[in-house]
Amino acid sequence: MRVTGLDLDHGAVTAVHTDHGTIGCEQLVVAAGPWVRDLWAMLDLPERIDVTGRDGVVHRDRPMWTYLPLQEGTLGFDPHTFRTTDGAMPPVVHVDSDQPLHDEDGRLVTDAMWGVYYKPDFAFGGVQGGAAPLPVPRPVADVAIDPYGPASPEFTVGADFVRMWTAALAHCHERFVGAARHYRDVPSGGIGAFTPDSFPVFDTFHGGSAYVIADSNHGFKMLGVGELVAGELLGERSAQLEPFRFARCHTGELHPVSNSPFPWS
Structure with missing residues (x-):
């Protein structure tokens, strides 16, 4: 189902138009990942804003x-070899x-x-991870989100990522020395929509009738975020989400501002 528009009545969201019909609502929750750009526009929220820096300087427009674009891939190593010594799943190494x-x-x-992250992944059947994302060198309105991920003819990783990521794994672990040949040469990748300071927005708009979850592909544990947001929708304002207001x-x-290659660090 694709959202094609929203009805705003005296500033409040009252209906969602889709390619399968119109759905009336009293409360809209937007959690659309990289498609937030389009829902944001449907909410008549600004495409460009003035941003006040931490030093008080205002950066206009x-x-x-x-x-x-996210850069991720998989190395064809037995994921069991990357468990902890007691057999448990390790954390994501960054x-x-x-x-x-x-x-x-x-x-x-x-x-x-440079920076990388990686972990054993049994769904992928190997060691899966990535490196710092790259900027898309065109106006945001011209970025094609669909087809998304591996289906995209544009936003998939190339040979430069493979060389860098496998070199970084070998730099960090001797077991990965010479392992570039095990890289799985299959399409991977995707794109993320990032805010002016590259951190998420969790906030209400239009008198509270629209709640926007814009997580910027940070890998926030969305079950935990969902619980906090559900509490806010029921009137329990969350102190944990306060730093992420618009x-x-x-x-x-x-x-x-991050000192690492990753904008969200």
Whole structure:
């Protein structure tokens, strides 16, 4: 089902138009991932905003959304070999480094800051992870979200990612030295919609009739976020979600700029 428009009556959302008909509502919850750009526009919310920095300087006419393609892939290693010593599932390993990174042929990949994350993944049948996303070099309105992920002819990882990610795994673990040949050469990737400070927005709009969850592909545990949002919808304001209100863009209470290659760190 595709949303094609919204009805706003005196500022409140009263109905959702879809390609399967119109659905009346008293409360709308938007949790659309990278498609938030389009729902945001349907809510008549601004495409560009003035953003107050943490230093009080106002940055005029900044885009509300920026698209970054995600870079992810899988190495064909037995995921059981990456469990903890007691057989339990390990956490996602996230490494940021300023050390020069070389591939298995000894060639320099980068001498700038780099970062990767990885974990055993039994659904993928290997070690799955990624590297820092890249900016889309075009106006946000011109970014094609569909087809999404591996089906996209544009936003899938290429040879540069494979070389960098497998080199980083070998840098971090001796067991991955020479393992680039095990990389699974299948389409992967996707794009995320990022806010001006690259952190999520969890907030209400239009008199509380619309609740927007814009998680910017941070990997927030959405069951936990869903519980907090459900509480807010029932009138229980969450202190844990306060740092993620939209008003921070105007008050200057932005999240700190990351020192890592990842915009959400």
